[in-house]
Amino acid sequence: MNIKTTPIVLFFLTVVLSFNLNGQTPILSGLNKVVLSNNEEVECSLPLLSGDGQILYFVKTFSENNIGGIKGGQDIWFSHRIDSTTWQTATNLEALNNVYNNMVIGVSSITNTLYLLNTYSSPNRWKYSIAVSTLTEDSSWSEPRELDIKFDADGDFRSFYTLPDEELIFLSAEGKSTLGKEDIYVYYKEGDSWAGPVSLGENINTQGSEIAPFYSPDLKALFYSSNGREGFGDFDIYMVRKTGDQWNDWSEPINLGETVNSNSFDAYLSTYPSGETFFVSNRSGKAATIFRGNLSFLEEEIPEPVDSTEYLTPAPDSLIVQDSLPEYYVVQVLAMPTGRAPKAGFFDNLGDVKIEMSGGRDGLERYYLGRYETLKEAISRKNEVVKMGYYDAFVRAIMKYAEF
Missing domain, CATH: 3.30.70.1070 (Sporulation related repeat)
Incomplete structure:
Protein backbone atom coordinates (compact mmCIF):
# COMPACT_ATOMS: atom_id res chain seq x y z
CA MET A 1 0.00 0.00 0.00
CA ASN A 20 8.90 15.34 15.64
CA LEU A 21 11.80 13.25 14.40
CA ASN A 22 12.53 13.27 10.67
CA GLY A 23 8.84 13.65 9.88
CA GLN A 24 7.83 10.91 12.33
CA THR A 25 5.92 11.40 15.54
CA PRO A 26 6.33 8.52 18.04
CA ILE A 27 3.02 7.11 19.32
CA LEU A 28 2.61 4.49 22.07
CA SER A 29 -0.80 2.84 21.83
CA GLY A 30 -2.59 -0.13 23.41
CA LEU A 31 -1.18 0.72 26.84
CA ASN A 32 -1.79 -1.82 29.61
CA LYS A 33 -0.33 -2.67 33.00
CA VAL A 34 1.79 -5.83 33.04
CA VAL A 35 0.49 -8.06 35.84
CA LEU A 36 3.29 -10.33 37.07
CA SER A 37 2.13 -11.18 40.59
CA ASN A 38 -1.24 -11.87 42.16
CA ASN A 39 -0.60 -10.65 45.68
CA GLU A 40 2.46 -8.42 45.86
CA GLU A 41 2.65 -4.67 45.28
CA VAL A 42 6.40 -3.96 45.01
CA GLU A 43 8.72 -1.79 42.96
CA CYS A 44 9.38 -3.28 39.50
CA SER A 45 11.85 -1.89 36.99
CA LEU A 46 14.24 -2.62 34.10
CA PRO A 47 11.97 -4.73 31.85
CA LEU A 48 13.93 -6.49 29.08
CA LEU A 49 12.70 -9.17 26.65
CA SER A 50 14.54 -12.35 25.76
CA GLY A 51 15.75 -12.73 22.17
CA ASP A 52 12.71 -14.83 21.20
CA GLY A 53 10.31 -12.41 22.91
CA GLN A 54 8.90 -15.10 25.21
CA ILE A 55 10.51 -14.18 28.55
CA LEU A 56 10.36 -10.83 30.33
CA TYR A 57 13.23 -10.15 32.75
CA PHE A 58 12.81 -7.40 35.31
CA VAL A 59 13.93 -6.25 38.76
CA LYS A 60 12.04 -6.30 42.05
CA THR A 61 12.95 -3.93 44.88
CA PHE A 62 11.72 -4.07 48.50
CA SER A 63 10.21 -7.54 48.05
CA GLU A 64 9.96 -9.96 50.94
CA ASN A 65 10.47 -12.69 48.33
CA ASN A 66 13.89 -11.39 47.29
CA ILE A 67 16.96 -13.36 48.41
CA GLY A 68 17.80 -10.68 50.98
CA GLY A 69 14.19 -9.89 51.89
CA ILE A 70 12.64 -6.41 51.97
CA LYS A 71 15.80 -4.80 53.34
CA GLY A 72 18.11 -6.67 50.99
CA GLY A 73 19.22 -5.76 47.49
CA GLN A 74 17.35 -5.91 44.21
CA ASP A 75 16.64 -9.28 42.62
CA ILE A 76 16.18 -10.47 39.04
CA TRP A 77 12.78 -12.00 38.28
CA PHE A 78 11.36 -13.41 35.07
CA SER A 79 8.01 -14.30 33.56
CA HIS A 80 7.01 -16.42 30.55
CA ARG A 81 4.59 -15.02 28.00
CA ILE A 82 1.09 -16.51 27.81
CA ASP A 83 -0.12 -14.38 24.91
CA SER A 84 0.54 -10.91 23.53
CA THR A 85 -0.68 -9.12 26.65
CA THR A 86 -0.59 -11.61 29.54
CA TRP A 87 2.22 -13.25 31.48
CA GLN A 88 2.71 -16.07 33.94
CA THR A 89 3.26 -15.30 37.61
CA ALA A 90 6.89 -14.19 37.90
CA THR A 91 9.66 -16.40 39.30
CA ASN A 92 12.79 -15.37 41.18
CA LEU A 93 15.91 -16.12 39.10
CA GLU A 94 17.63 -17.47 42.21
CA ALA A 95 20.74 -18.74 40.40
CA LEU A 96 21.77 -15.17 39.58
CA ASN A 97 20.63 -13.40 42.75
CA ASN A 98 22.43 -12.72 46.03
CA VAL A 99 21.83 -10.34 48.95
CA TYR A 100 23.23 -7.42 46.91
CA ASN A 101 21.80 -5.57 43.91
CA ASN A 102 21.22 -7.83 40.89
CA MET A 103 19.79 -6.85 37.53
CA VAL A 104 19.79 -7.82 33.85
CA ILE A 105 21.24 -4.99 31.77
CA GLY A 106 21.23 -6.71 28.37
CA VAL A 107 20.03 -9.88 26.65
CA SER A 108 21.86 -11.62 23.79
CA SER A 109 19.69 -12.20 20.73
CA ILE A 110 21.81 -15.14 19.49
CA THR A 111 22.70 -17.18 22.58
CA ASN A 112 20.99 -17.57 25.95
CA THR A 113 23.29 -15.00 27.52
CA LEU A 114 22.44 -12.34 30.10
CA TYR A 115 24.53 -9.26 30.85
CA LEU A 116 24.37 -8.44 34.54
CA LEU A 117 25.29 -5.77 37.02
CA ASN A 118 28.40 -7.17 38.67
CA THR A 119 27.97 -7.93 42.37
CA TYR A 120 29.42 -11.42 42.12
CA SER A 121 33.15 -10.79 42.54
CA SER A 122 35.12 -8.81 45.11
CA PRO A 123 33.18 -5.68 46.22
CA ASN A 124 36.04 -3.42 45.18
CA ARG A 125 35.37 -4.60 41.59
CA TRP A 126 31.64 -3.88 41.53
CA LYS A 127 32.08 -0.27 40.49
CA TYR A 128 34.22 -1.14 37.49
CA SER A 129 32.68 -4.09 35.73
CA ILE A 130 29.61 -5.95 34.53
CA ALA A 131 29.17 -9.72 34.41
CA VAL A 132 27.96 -12.30 31.89
CA SER A 133 26.10 -15.58 32.44
CA THR A 134 24.97 -18.17 29.86
CA LEU A 135 22.27 -20.82 30.06
CA THR A 136 23.99 -24.18 29.72
CA GLU A 137 22.76 -27.38 28.07
CA ASP A 138 21.43 -28.69 31.39
CA SER A 139 19.29 -25.50 31.73
CA SER A 140 21.40 -24.02 34.53
CA TRP A 141 23.05 -20.60 34.52
CA SER A 142 26.82 -20.43 34.43
CA GLU A 143 28.77 -18.67 37.16
CA PRO A 144 28.76 -14.94 36.22
CA ARG A 145 32.12 -13.83 34.84
CA GLU A 146 33.37 -10.27 34.62
CA LEU A 147 33.37 -8.52 31.27
CA ASP A 148 36.80 -7.02 30.69
CA ILE A 149 35.86 -3.37 30.89
CA LYS A 150 36.22 -0.65 33.54
CA PHE A 151 33.72 2.18 33.85
CA ASP A 152 34.64 5.71 34.77
CA ALA A 153 31.90 6.48 37.31
CA ASP A 154 32.15 8.46 40.55
CA GLY A 155 28.64 8.39 42.02
CA ASP A 156 26.69 5.55 43.56
CA PHE A 157 23.86 5.69 41.02
CA ARG A 158 24.53 3.96 37.71
CA SER A 159 22.43 2.37 34.98
CA PHE A 160 23.63 0.32 32.03
CA TYR A 161 22.35 -1.06 28.77
CA THR A 162 24.35 -3.61 26.76
CA LEU A 163 23.36 -4.25 23.16
CA PRO A 164 22.56 -7.90 22.26
CA ASP A 165 25.71 -8.21 20.11
CA GLU A 166 27.92 -6.78 22.91
CA GLU A 167 29.26 -4.08 20.58
CA LEU A 168 27.98 -1.09 22.56
CA ILE A 169 27.46 -0.42 26.26
CA PHE A 170 25.58 2.67 27.40
CA LEU A 171 26.20 3.99 30.89
CA SER A 172 24.38 6.60 32.96
CA ALA A 173 26.56 7.83 35.80
CA GLU A 174 28.12 10.78 37.52
CA GLY A 175 31.74 11.42 36.61
CA LYS A 176 34.38 14.11 36.37
CA SER A 177 32.99 15.42 33.07
CA THR A 178 29.25 15.35 33.76
CA LEU A 179 27.29 18.48 32.91
CA GLY A 180 25.06 18.14 35.95
CA LYS A 181 24.34 15.00 37.89
CA GLU A 182 24.19 11.75 35.91
CA ASP A 183 25.07 11.92 32.19
CA ILE A 184 24.84 9.24 29.51
CA TYR A 185 28.03 7.82 27.98
CA VAL A 186 28.82 5.06 25.49
CA TYR A 187 31.60 2.46 25.29
CA TYR A 188 32.25 0.77 21.95
CA LYS A 189 34.38 -2.09 20.69
CA GLU A 190 37.68 -1.41 18.93
CA GLY A 191 38.92 -4.84 17.96
CA ASP A 192 39.07 -6.88 21.16
CA SER A 193 39.20 -3.87 23.47
CA TRP A 194 36.77 -1.19 24.56
CA ALA A 195 36.94 2.54 23.89
CA GLY A 196 35.22 5.13 26.04
CA PRO A 197 33.55 6.58 27.90
CA VAL A 198 32.28 9.02 25.26
CA SER A 199 29.70 11.56 26.37
CA LEU A 200 26.56 11.67 24.22
CA GLY A 201 26.78 15.46 24.30
CA GLU A 202 24.65 18.45 25.24
CA ASN A 203 21.72 17.54 23.00
CA ILE A 204 21.02 14.75 25.50
CA ASN A 205 22.80 15.58 28.76
CA THR A 206 21.59 18.47 30.92
CA GLN A 207 22.24 20.04 34.33
CA GLY A 208 19.86 17.44 35.76
CA SER A 209 20.04 13.65 35.62
CA GLU A 210 19.83 11.48 32.51
CA ILE A 211 19.27 7.82 33.35
CA ALA A 212 18.03 4.45 32.02
CA PRO A 213 19.47 4.48 28.45
CA PHE A 214 18.14 2.02 25.86
CA TYR A 215 19.41 2.03 22.27
CA SER A 216 17.34 0.57 19.42
CA PRO A 217 19.59 -0.25 16.43
CA ASP A 218 16.71 -0.75 13.98
CA LEU A 219 15.37 2.74 14.78
CA LYS A 220 18.84 4.27 15.32
CA ALA A 221 17.19 5.77 18.36
CA LEU A 222 18.12 6.24 22.01
CA PHE A 223 15.43 6.25 24.68
CA TYR A 224 16.25 7.60 28.13
CA SER A 225 14.74 9.39 31.11
CA SER A 226 15.59 12.89 32.34
CA ASN A 227 14.54 15.37 34.99
CA GLY A 228 16.63 18.12 33.42
CA ARG A 229 13.99 19.31 30.95
CA GLU A 230 10.58 20.84 31.33
CA GLY A 231 8.28 17.83 31.20
CA PHE A 232 5.14 16.40 32.78
CA GLY A 233 6.54 15.60 36.21
CA ASP A 234 9.61 14.06 37.83
CA PHE A 235 11.56 11.96 35.29
CA ASP A 236 10.12 11.86 31.75
CA ILE A 237 11.06 9.51 28.91
CA TYR A 238 12.61 11.04 25.78
CA MET A 239 13.73 9.80 22.38
CA VAL A 240 16.53 10.99 20.09
CA ARG A 241 17.77 9.66 16.76
CA LYS A 242 21.34 9.31 15.56
CA THR A 243 22.04 11.98 12.93
CA GLY A 244 25.72 11.47 12.13
CA ASP A 245 28.82 9.35 12.64
CA GLN A 246 29.89 10.89 15.95
CA TRP A 247 28.45 9.93 19.31
CA ASN A 248 27.33 13.49 19.98
CA ASP A 249 25.35 13.65 16.70
CA TRP A 250 21.73 13.40 17.86
CA SER A 251 18.42 14.97 16.96
CA GLU A 252 16.72 17.27 19.44
CA PRO A 253 15.07 15.21 22.21
CA ILE A 254 11.34 14.61 21.91
CA ASN A 255 9.22 13.97 24.97
CA LEU A 256 7.10 10.83 24.42
CA GLY A 257 4.04 12.68 25.67
CA GLU A 258 1.40 12.29 28.33
CA THR A 259 0.40 8.78 27.21
CA VAL A 260 3.79 7.61 28.49
CA ASN A 261 4.87 10.34 30.89
CA SER A 262 3.00 11.28 34.03
CA ASN A 263 3.46 13.76 36.88
CA SER A 264 5.60 11.14 38.63
CA PHE A 265 8.60 8.91 37.79
CA ASP A 266 8.70 7.39 34.27
CA ALA A 267 11.77 5.53 32.96
CA TYR A 268 13.32 2.26 31.74
CA LEU A 269 11.73 2.12 28.30
CA SER A 270 12.74 -0.78 26.05
CA THR A 271 11.33 -1.38 22.56
CA TYR A 272 11.69 -4.14 19.98
CA PRO A 273 11.44 -4.50 16.16
CA SER A 274 7.83 -5.71 16.39
CA GLY A 275 6.93 -2.40 18.07
CA GLU A 276 6.31 -4.06 21.45
CA THR A 277 7.44 -1.65 24.13
CA PHE A 278 7.77 -1.69 27.92
CA PHE A 279 8.39 1.09 30.41
CA VAL A 280 8.12 1.75 34.15
CA SER A 281 5.97 4.33 35.94
CA ASN A 282 4.73 4.96 39.46
CA ARG A 283 1.85 7.13 38.20
CA SER A 284 -0.45 5.25 40.58
CA GLY A 285 1.30 6.93 43.50
CA LYS A 286 2.30 3.54 44.90
CA ALA A 287 5.01 1.17 43.70
CA ALA A 288 6.61 1.56 40.28
CA THR A 289 4.84 -0.68 37.76
CA ILE A 290 5.70 -2.08 34.33
CA PHE A 291 3.48 -1.01 31.43
CA ARG A 292 3.32 -2.44 27.92
CA GLY A 293 2.25 -0.90 24.63
CA ASN A 294 2.97 -0.74 20.91
CA LEU A 295 5.34 1.93 19.60
CA SER A 296 4.73 3.23 16.10
CA PHE A 297 5.33 6.42 14.18
CA LEU A 298 2.90 8.78 12.53
CA GLU A 299 4.72 9.32 9.26
CA GLU A 300 4.57 12.56 7.36
CA GLU A 301 6.07 12.34 3.91
CA ILE A 302 8.97 14.74 3.40
CA PRO A 303 9.38 16.11 -0.11
CA GLU A 304 12.67 15.75 -1.92
CA PRO A 305 14.71 18.97 -1.92
Missing part, protein backbone atom coordinates in the same frame (compact mmCIF):
# COMPACT_ATOMS: atom_id res chain seq x y z
CA ASN A 2 1.45 3.36 -0.97
CA ILE A 3 0.22 6.25 1.12
CA LYS A 4 0.72 9.34 -0.94
CA THR A 5 0.76 12.95 0.14
CA THR A 6 1.24 16.07 -1.91
CA PRO A 7 4.34 18.18 -1.27
CA ILE A 8 4.42 20.86 1.41
CA VAL A 9 6.49 24.01 1.36
CA LEU A 10 9.76 24.12 3.25
CA PHE A 11 8.50 26.81 5.64
CA PHE A 12 5.81 24.54 7.07
CA LEU A 13 8.09 21.52 7.08
CA THR A 14 10.51 23.33 9.36
CA VAL A 15 7.73 23.90 11.90
CA VAL A 16 6.79 20.22 11.84
CA LEU A 17 10.36 19.04 12.43
CA SER A 18 10.59 21.05 15.62
CA PHE A 19 7.97 18.70 17.11
CA VAL A 306 14.25 21.08 -5.07
CA ASP A 307 16.74 23.70 -6.20
CA SER A 308 14.27 26.58 -6.25
CA THR A 309 13.96 29.72 -4.14
CA GLU A 310 10.17 29.29 -4.26
CA TYR A 311 10.53 26.71 -1.47
CA LEU A 312 11.80 29.41 0.85
CA THR A 313 8.62 31.46 0.55
CA PRO A 314 6.31 31.18 3.60
CA ALA A 315 2.98 29.53 2.89
CA PRO A 316 -0.31 31.39 3.36
CA ASP A 317 -1.91 30.92 6.78
CA SER A 318 -4.92 29.20 5.27
CA LEU A 319 -2.66 26.59 3.69
CA ILE A 320 -0.95 25.81 7.00
CA VAL A 321 -4.27 25.31 8.79
CA GLN A 322 -5.41 22.84 6.17
CA ASP A 323 -2.19 20.86 6.50
CA SER A 324 -3.12 19.74 10.01
CA LEU A 325 -6.16 17.70 8.89
CA PRO A 326 -6.07 13.90 8.54
CA GLU A 327 -6.95 12.61 5.08
CA TYR A 328 -8.38 9.37 6.49
CA TYR A 329 -7.85 6.80 9.23
CA VAL A 330 -6.73 3.18 9.13
CA VAL A 331 -6.58 0.35 11.66
CA GLN A 332 -3.07 -1.05 12.01
CA VAL A 333 -2.98 -4.68 13.13
CA LEU A 334 0.71 -5.56 12.83
CA ALA A 335 4.21 -4.13 12.35
CA MET A 336 7.14 -6.32 11.25
CA PRO A 337 10.81 -5.64 10.47
CA THR A 338 11.34 -5.06 6.76
CA GLY A 339 11.72 -8.36 4.91
CA ARG A 340 10.07 -10.51 7.57
CA ALA A 341 6.65 -11.88 6.64
CA PRO A 342 3.80 -12.44 9.13
CA LYS A 343 3.15 -16.01 10.23
CA ALA A 344 0.95 -18.02 7.87
CA GLY A 345 -2.70 -17.55 8.73
CA PHE A 346 -2.09 -14.52 10.95
CA PHE A 347 -4.90 -12.52 9.32
CA ASP A 348 -7.36 -15.42 8.93
CA ASN A 349 -9.60 -14.32 11.83
CA LEU A 350 -10.34 -11.09 9.95
CA GLY A 351 -12.13 -12.98 7.18
CA ASP A 352 -12.39 -11.62 3.65
CA VAL A 353 -10.81 -8.24 4.41
CA LYS A 354 -8.25 -6.44 2.28
CA ILE A 355 -4.96 -6.00 4.16
CA GLU A 356 -2.62 -3.32 2.88
CA MET A 357 1.04 -2.83 3.74
CA SER A 358 3.42 0.12 3.71
CA GLY A 359 7.11 0.38 4.55
CA GLY A 360 8.50 3.11 6.76
CA ARG A 361 11.85 4.83 7.22
CA ASP A 362 12.20 3.18 10.64
CA GLY A 363 12.76 -0.31 9.15
CA LEU A 364 9.24 -1.57 9.80
CA GLU A 365 6.46 -2.71 7.47
CA ARG A 366 2.95 -1.97 8.73
CA TYR A 367 -0.20 -3.90 7.90
CA TYR A 368 -3.52 -2.03 7.79
CA LEU A 369 -7.14 -2.51 7.00
CA GLY A 370 -9.79 0.01 5.96
CA ARG A 371 -9.81 3.70 5.09
CA TYR A 372 -12.24 5.53 7.38
CA GLU A 373 -13.31 9.12 6.97
CA THR A 374 -14.01 9.72 10.67
CA LEU A 375 -12.12 8.82 13.82
CA LYS A 376 -15.32 7.42 15.34
CA GLU A 377 -15.67 4.88 12.52
CA ALA A 378 -12.04 3.85 12.83
CA ILE A 379 -12.22 3.38 16.61
CA SER A 380 -15.37 1.27 16.25
CA ARG A 381 -13.62 -0.97 13.72
CA LYS A 382 -10.50 -1.18 15.89
CA ASN A 383 -12.61 -2.40 18.83
CA GLU A 384 -14.06 -5.13 16.63
CA VAL A 385 -10.57 -6.19 15.54
CA VAL A 386 -9.33 -6.38 19.13
CA LYS A 387 -12.22 -8.72 20.00
CA MET A 388 -11.01 -11.00 17.20
CA GLY A 389 -7.69 -11.44 19.03
CA TYR A 390 -5.58 -8.66 17.48
CA TYR A 391 -4.78 -7.01 20.79
CA ASP A 392 -2.16 -4.63 19.40
CA ALA A 393 -4.52 -3.04 16.86
CA PHE A 394 -4.79 0.73 16.97
CA VAL A 395 -6.04 3.64 14.90
CA ARG A 396 -3.60 5.61 12.79
CA ALA A 397 -4.25 8.96 11.17
CA ILE A 398 -2.93 9.44 7.64
CA MET A 399 -2.18 13.12 7.28
CA LYS A 400 -3.34 15.35 4.45
CA TYR A 401 -1.11 18.08 3.10
CA ALA A 402 -2.34 20.99 1.04
CA GLU A 403 -0.80 21.71 -2.33
CA PHE A 404 1.06 24.95 -2.89
